[in-house]
Structures are given as structure tokens and as C-alpha cells.
Amino acid sequence: MKIAFANPKKLASSKSLFFAFFQKENVEKERYFFFLPADTKRTILQFAKKEFKGEEGEVKSFWLQKGPITKIALFGLGEKEKWNERKKQxxxxxxxxxxxSNKISEFSVPITKVLGQNLAExxxxxxxxxVLADFEFNKYKEAPKEGWPKIKTMYLISAENDAKAMTNGIQEGVIIAKEVNSCRALANTPGGDMTPRKLANEAKNTAKGNGINVKILGEKEMQKLGMGGILGVAKGSLEKPQLIILEYKKGPKSQKPLVLVGKGVTFDTxxxxxxxxxxxxxxxxxMSGGATVIHGISVIARLKIPINAIGIIPAVENMPSGSSYRPGDMLKTMSGKTIEVLNTDAEGRIILADALYFGAKRYKPGLMVDFATLTGAAHVALGDYCSALFTNKDELQNELVKIGEEAGDYVWPLPLWDEYLSDIKGTFGDIANLGKTGRAGGAIHGAKFLEQFIDNTPWVHIDIAPRMTAAEGEFLAKGAAGAGVRYIVELAKEYSQILKKL
Incomplete structure (x- = not known):
């Protein structure tokens, strides 16, 4: 799909026109009607008066018999007082x-009223x-004879002197969305086609030509580093673990890097x-967290955001076999702490323990942020529409929530209180990989576990389990949601200011 700026004169020659109105809004005052033929404007007003109320989710359309314009669609935005940033997305x-769904290949839409006067944004x-809505994961499907439904061109209408700001905004938006969609495609890929080694290759391919340096540590390198957590989880699989490292260094030499860590369990039995x-x-x-970090680093590079950023993805399969790690095993991590395994299905935090400690020690981050489909408990707590946010820097909490709002990648804070630490104390090891209270407080236990391996680094944990798949009513294709990539973009833009607060 091509997205292009067009001035209002384009309205008169478009195949289809989409207009959006709030409930009780006076349709006659739509300023862009001025550029339409008089008979078209008259037809719209007559139709709107009889058929259209502007209720949220309402769509009313009609066909025109003459001229280049063939279809008009009116979309309801609901009550203006209830309009918010989430609805704008x-x-x-x-x-x-x-x-x-209506096989419309080209349409034009004025956007300033709907999304505000900051034209680039x-x-x-x-x-x-x-572009997010246009994505479908049909790699494994046979195409219909008529081909998949496609939109060729969408024109965003605004005044001629808005062209530069609008075009810049369009270009940035398309870059971001393509990276999110690539993240979704990666996460949607079946486990048989996305092993740890193949995920590492995807990271290499994504980094090519973007100024990103890629390093892959294999089993032997991890043994030398003492990464018993990653190696322990990987023991049951024929697929060997990989530690994927992405380095993007375009910030000041003195700037401590933003380190992004992503859980990369390519299949979890x-x-x-x-x-x-x-x-x-x-x-x-x-492995959605790993996909998020791969494409988060990539979009930082493609947008040329001037920061130092590091991506770290521990990639493993968690499989049952005669060589699998067992409940009751003690895994010695790179930090020297031992993990008492109470449940082998709480493996994500185990591999992240080594990855976080490695990131903290090797790169001395200004801020370290991990993304992981860590706990079903986060999904239970928050539902389908936002990820769980934890941080050891309370002074950043409000700003971190705001970044999510601006990105359209929503997060909501949960506590990281020390009272929860006693729940994950090990009986025979230093720390248990499951809380004593079971699912109660499970998301907090997972975060508190990870905190033990950050070496006092300023840190944020984003549990994206609630956002692993697209939610009902989001107008996105079924499957992976690509959570976290847009968040990383806004975080990277704010990073230099965040460092001043730490």
C-alpha cells in the first residue's frame, strides 16, 4: 500500500472519499467540501441528513453515478468529549x-480534524x-485466484503548504509500521521454521545495511561465561541455544547505551x-520479546535516532526429553546466583537472568529494558489491551506510561515491592523460579525474580504477554501484535532526556 500526501484539489479526482464526523457535528461545515463538485457536495449533505448520525463505529456509504468519484463513505467518531489518543490509533x-473488505483500491481522507493539528505527528x-491494519500473515496460504485484497494508494489530504510536514510524517510512520509488521511476521512463524539458529539468521538479515553490528554467541561461548540459566533451559532440545547481540552506536561516545533485552523462546512446550x-x-x-528487540533496534537505525543502543536476545527451545532440565534442578547463572527450578514452564525468567546480567556487566547501560511474554498472570491482571510495566526507578514511572500513550503501545504499572521477594526465596537455591503463592501475584514474582540479576542497573521490565496477540476490536489481523516496537521508537527519542533524570 502506498500512502501519499495530496492537496485538497485531489478530492475532486479521487475514486473514493472517506470523511469522519463526530456525533452531532454539523456536516455542512466540513471545509474540504469546498473542493468538491457542487452536485457531489449536495448529495453528501442530503444523504448525511437522512442516514448518518456520527455514532462511534458507524459507517454509511453510497455510490455516485457520474464523475471520477465513485464512492463516498462517512465514518462516525462518536461523542467528541470521549475522543482520546487510543481512539486516534x-x-x-x-x-x-x-x-x-469492500475492495476499494484507492481512497482519499482529510486527517487533521481527526488526529490534530501537529501535521507531522x-x-x-x-x-x-x-500500514499495521493492511498487514496479513498469509505466507502459508494459497492465494485466491483474484489475489489477496489490496489497497494500492491512500491519499492524506491537507493544505498545499503542509506538504513537507505531512510527507515527513508519512515516511516515518511507514518505516515504523513496516518494522512492527516484520516483528509480527517473525513471531507468527511456526516453531519448526523459527529455531534459535534461524532467529539468529533473521537478526543478521535485518541488521544488514543498517549500521548494526551483530554478534552471535553459541553454546561454547555461553559455557565460558557461566550462563547456566540459558544452557539449562536449552538442554532438552536438539536445537542449540544462541545469544544474539545487536550493537548500534550512533550516539555520543560518552553516552551510556540503552540496552534492550528480549525473551527468545522459539517454542515453549x-x-x-x-x-x-x-x-x-x-x-x-x-519469542515475541526477541522479535520486538530485533526490530526495535532496526527501526532505531532506520530512523537514524542518534543514540547508543544494544539488543540482547537469548534464544532457546524449551522441550521435554531425556536430557531436559528437571523440577528440583539447581542452575548456576552467570551472576553466581543459583536458581531453584520449581517448574520448567517458568523458563523465560531463567534465560533472561543470564541475558540481563550479561547486558548489565558488559555494556554498563544508562537504562536497561526487557520485553518478554513472561507471565499469564499479567494477562489475567490487565486483559488484552496493555502490557505490564515494572521499574526500579519510580521517578520514571509516569513518563514510561506516557511514552506508551504516545506510541500507541500501552503499558500500565504494577508494584515491585520488596514484600514480594520472600515469595521467591529458594529452599535449597538462592532464588526459586516460581512464587510460593502460585498464580497469585505471578506477574510481580516474575519481575521481582528478574530484578535480582540486573546488578543495580536502572531497569524497566515490560511483560508483553497481554499483548502477544492482537485483541478483538483493534482492526488488526489475527496473530502476533508486534507489541513493544513502537514503544522502543518513542523511548529512543526520549532517551537522552531520561538519562538526565537518572
């Missing part, structure tokens, strides 16, 4: 889904979400604590 997706938001039939189906997506 959805309306471009709604447009795209409607166009595809409005164009970026619109373009990002439009639960190990010897085998998952249920229902629970195992989507576990090829348990």
Missing part, C-alpha cells in the same frame, strides 16, 4: 479494514496504523512440566 485501521500516526493442549498452541510466539 484505531480510526486509520478502521478505514483500511473497511476499504479492504498526525501523518505519522495515521500512516503507522494504516513447558518442558517436563508440559503445557496443556490449549496452552501450547501459540507458543511459537514465546
Amino acid at each position: 484505531l480510526i486509520p485501521r478502521f478505514f483500511v479494514q473497511y476499504a479492504k 498526525a501523518a505519522k500516526t495515521f500512516s503507522t496504523n494504516a 513447558g518442558g517436563l512440566n508440559l503445557k496443556s493442549e490449549q496452552g501450547i498452541y501459540e507458543m511459537h510466539m514465546d
Whole structure:
């Protein structure tokens, strides 16, 4: 799909026009009607008066018999007082889904009223979400004879002197969305086609030509580093573990890097604590955090954000076999701490323990952020629409939530209190990989576990389990949501300011 700026004169020659109105809004005052033929404007007003109320989710359309304009669609935005940033993310997706389902290949839409007067940001938001909605993972499907539904061109309409700001916003939005969609494609790929080694190769391919240096540590290198957590989880699989490292150094030499760590369990059976039939189906997506970091570093590079950023992805399979790690095993991590394994299905935190400690010691971060589909408990706590946020820097909490709002990648804070630490004290080892209270407080126990391996580094943990897959009503294709990539973009832009607060 091509997205392009066009001035209002384009409206008169577009094949399809989309207009959005709030409830009780006076349709006659739509300023862009001025550029339409008089009979077209008259037809729209007559139709709107009889058929259209502007209610949220409402769509009313009609065909025109003469002229280049063949279809007009009116979209309801609901009550203006209830309009918010989250709804702004959805309306471009709604447009795209409607166009595809109605086989509309080209349409024009004025966007300033819907998304605000900061034109570059409005164009970026619109373009990002439009491209996200256009994505479908059909790699393993046979194409229909008529081909997959496609939108060829979407024109964003604004005044001629807005062209530069709008075009810049469109370009940035498309870059961001393409990286999110690549992340989604990576996470959607079946486990048989996305092993740790193949994930490492994907990281290499993504980094090519982007100024990103890639290093891959194998089993022997991890043994030398004492990474007993990663090696322990990987023992049950024929696929060898990989530690993927991405280095992007375009900031000042004196700047401490932003270190991003992503959980990369390419398939999670639960190990010897085998998952249920229902629970195992989507576990090829348990490397979503790793995919987020790969494409998060990539989008930082493609947007040429001037910071130092490091990506670290521990990639393993968690499989049951005669060589698997067992409940009751003691795994000695790179930090020297031992992990008492109570359940082999709480493996993500074990591999992240080594990755976080490695990141803290090797790179001395200004801030370290991990992304992981860590706990079902986070999903239970927050539902489908935002990720769980934890940080050891309370002074950053409000800003971290705000970054999510700006990105359209929402997070919500949960406590990281020391009272929860006693729940994960080991009986025979230093720390247990499961809380004593079971699922109660499970997301907090997972975060508190990770905190033991950050070596006092300023740190943020984002549990993206609630956002592993797209939610109902988001106007996104089924499958991976690509959570975290857009968050990384906004975090990277704010990074130099965040460092001043630490």
C-alpha cells in the first residue's frame, strides 16, 4: 500500500472519499467540501441528513453515478468529549479494514480534524496504523485466484503548504509500521521454521545495511561465561541455544547505551512440566520479546535516532526429553546466583537472568529494558489491551506510561515491592523460579525474580504477554501484535532526556 500526501484539489479526482464526523457535528461545515463538485457536495449533505448520525463505529456509504468519484463513505467518531489518543490509533485501521473488505483500491481522507493539528505527528500516526491494519500473515496460504485484497494508494489530504510536514510524517510512520509488521511476521512463524539458529539468521538479515553490528554467541561461548540459566533451559532440545547481540552506536561516545533485552523462546512446550493442549498452541510466539528487540533496534537505525543502543536476545527451545532440565534442578547463572527450578514452564525468567546480567556487566547501560511474554498472570491482571510495566526507578514511572500513550503501545504499572521477594526465596537455591503463592501475584514474582540479576542497573521490565496477540476490536489481523516496537521508537527519542533524570 502506498500512502501519499495530496492537496485538497485531489478530492475532486479521487475514486473514493472517506470523511469522519463526530456525533452531532454539523456536516455542512466540513471545509474540504469546498473542493468538491457542487452536485457531489449536495448529495453528501442530503444523504448525511437522512442516514448518518456520527455514532462511534458507524459507517454509511453510497455510490455516485457520474464523475471520477465513485464512492463516498462517512465514518462516525462518536461523542467528541470521549475522543482520546487510543481512539486516534484505531480510526486509520478502521478505514483500511473497511476499504479492504469492500475492495476499494484507492481512497482519499482529510486527517487533521481527526488526529490534530501537529501535521507531522498526525501523518505519522495515521500512516503507522494504516500500514499495521493492511498487514496479513498469509505466507502459508494459497492465494485466491483474484489475489489477496489490496489497497494500492491512500491519499492524506491537507493544505498545499503542509506538504513537507505531512510527507515527513508519512515516511516515518511507514518505516515504523513496516518494522512492527516484520516483528509480527517473525513471531507468527511456526516453531519448526523459527529455531534459535534461524532467529539468529533473521537478526543478521535485518541488521544488514543498517549500521548494526551483530554478534552471535553459541553454546561454547555461553559455557565460558557461566550462563547456566540459558544452557539449562536449552538442554532438552536438539536445537542449540544462541545469544544474539545487536550493537548500534550512533550516539555520543560518552553516552551510556540503552540496552534492550528480549525473551527468545522459539517454542515453549513447558518442558517436563508440559503445557496443556490449549496452552501450547501459540507458543511459537514465546519469542515475541526477541522479535520486538530485533526490530526495535532496526527501526532505531532506520530512523537514524542518534543514540547508543544494544539488543540482547537469548534464544532457546524449551522441550521435554531425556536430557531436559528437571523440577528440583539447581542452575548456576552467570551472576553466581543459583536458581531453584520449581517448574520448567517458568523458563523465560531463567534465560533472561543470564541475558540481563550479561547486558548489565558488559555494556554498563544508562537504562536497561526487557520485553518478554513472561507471565499469564499479567494477562489475567490487565486483559488484552496493555502490557505490564515494572521499574526500579519510580521517578520514571509516569513518563514510561506516557511514552506508551504516545506510541500507541500501552503499558500500565504494577508494584515491585520488596514484600514480594520472600515469595521467591529458594529452599535449597538462592532464588526459586516460581512464587510460593502460585498464580497469585505471578506477574510481580516474575519481575521481582528478574530484578535480582540486573546488578543495580536502572531497569524497566515490560511483560508483553497481554499483548502477544492482537485483541478483538483493534482492526488488526489475527496473530502476533508486534507489541513493544513502537514503544522502543518513542523511548529512543526520549532517551537522552531520561538519562538526565537518572
